[in-house]
Amino acid sequence: MSVSSAETGSAANAAGGRRTRSWIAVPALAALVLPGVAACGSSGSDGAQLALTAALPDKVPSGTVLRLGDPSVQAALKASGLQQELDDQGVDIQYANLSGGPETIEAFRADKLDCGSVADIPSLFAAWTGTSTKIVFESVTIDPLKHPIYQLGIAPGVSVRRLADLKGKKIAYSPGQAQGALVLRVLKQAGLTKDDVKLVEMTSTEDSYVTALGSKAVDVAPLGGALIPEYAAKYPGGSTIYTGIRDDASTLYCLTSSVQDAGKAAALKKYVVARTKALLWENAHPDEYAKAYYQDVEGLDEADAKTTLEQDGTRGIPANWDNAIDRLQETADLLSTEQGHDKLDVATIVDRRFEKIEAKAAAGDVVRGDAS
Template identity: 70%
Template sequence: MIKIPRGTVGAALAAVLVLAAGCAEERAVTKLELTAALPDRVPSGTVLRLGDPQYQAVIQASGLDKELSDAGVTVEWANISGGPQSIQAFRADKLDCSAVADIPSLFAAWTGTATKIVFQAVTLDPLEHPIYKLGVAPGVSVTSLADLRGKKIAYSAGQAQGALVLRVLQKAGLSQSDVQLVELTSNGDSYVTALGSKAVDVAPIGAQNIKLYEAKYPGSSSIFTGIRDDASTVYCLTSAVEDAEKAAALKVYVAVRTKAVLWANEHPAEYAKAYYQDTQGLNEADAKAVVEIQGEKGIPASWDAAITRLQETADLLAAEQKHDRLDVTTLVDRRFEPVQAAAAGDRVVTGDAS
């Protein structure tokens, strides 16, 4: 009989236990076909990794987080939003979904990251409550879109601001050769700083920041684009919606987030405090002003109009930035469309807000 040293047995047993523990931590994924119905039951321990800081604050302030926990959904919140951050997190497998406008889903597809849009919201008066205005540098005269000819314009190809610039040029009857596009990623106050230093003549700035910009830089100004820019979505890794457990949890989250949008409409002061004061550090007056500038958001009964606008944007970017043409219906998971509508009930927007 061969005798194995006791220490060796112990070490081998320890290795087996560690390996077993590691295997136990790995969750077996049940594949859900993209054509299959969304599951109704959320298995215990299901985790969603979400980059949705604005509605994280709203959900927690409104008490809607209890609906998530009661349904068995555990959320790991990430302070991530917008295209560049979310796509990077997707590629590192650190995030399941993120709140963005419409452009990130296009650039994810063009750069090889498979995603699906699972949530759509609209601004009820989008032209009166734009997301962006065009900030104009001190001493520069721009009073209409026609005045953009020959100007230096801040431009970020993979962000909503970049698409807006191309749409503005299209509306003005100008081409890229008629202006000077200055590649500059919009990150925090980068566009404001570029305008203030006159590195650029024009840049899209969040409408809520225009007053602060004009107060900080005497002689600066701004103009409306006259273009609808209110796209508001949540997009997820395709692998997340193909995971039966996460898909069930997302069904719950989409319904809860829908209710959060409507709660924010009905409780503007509480919304302003929960997000803009407590999270973003604005004072009470500025926080309330931002919420008023944003206007109310609605939940569309149908995603048809939003998808049409997304296709138009994709076609424009494909032509102007030399990308392959995309069929945007492949980027949208319409199984979540009736989930939103049901959660909104009689407060759903039945027409295309304009």
């Protein structure tokens, strides 16, 4: 049976399903918003170990529990009926209403979560900060440059019409989040360096970037999804511009120890199949999905839910993960250079056993080639 720790609330940044764009604040560990998981008192497994090179098992042992932070897909599974199919297969999921890097990494370290939906940056920072994880799901955006996750929010009274205009501006910068990597990519594309701007370090939580723009604490900040109409409504003098940079990385990553647990690995195999079908269901049922997630969970009105979904575009399942891994390596190399991290071979944080499972579940709906 599926147990949800929260039916409503704000989900995090670019999730591993349809992109979710707002952030929830990181609570103290003692108050981490995982009541359903905490009540379990353990990871919900008999502990049978599975080698990372072994075939994924099919049988889910009784008593196995998957603890997932995957809010947007959770809504799609419920609305589509796919959650019932998982229940019927004996896949016991305890959902937590969180996703994104800071929340999931903190939950991983507290052993309160098995997997979380994120963009590409959290898996890198997990590795750099000593938390071993594996990416088990990749999805992409069809025509990603036409449907970016983020736009650059411009503070009222500030003139930025093209990327070169960023020179000398105060830019919100969160080093450990996808927004921070985007800022570095934007500067590189504009032919600017960090010395050409003033980076204002701040974590993107809830509408912190919106508030910072509105108060002119910063001149520029990346905004995504529900935050874009929110910003326009709260600060009519503000504006947004497109970056022209692909930013559609969307994954599900898990604790390595969870993937090495034979029971959890079997349950995760079934979840990846259902998750794939849920994303395709979203594409085929946009109105139902907008209601189930953007209205009922994110709290948008019908018009803003429709606008946000249109901004998202259509999600696709790649035929293979080659291009996604190449892009992740480029990002890791950029952050290593700009932020002083150790060099990282991203192949070590990707579990490609799930690659064919995902593509098979998508059948003819895979994205051939996944153009860079």
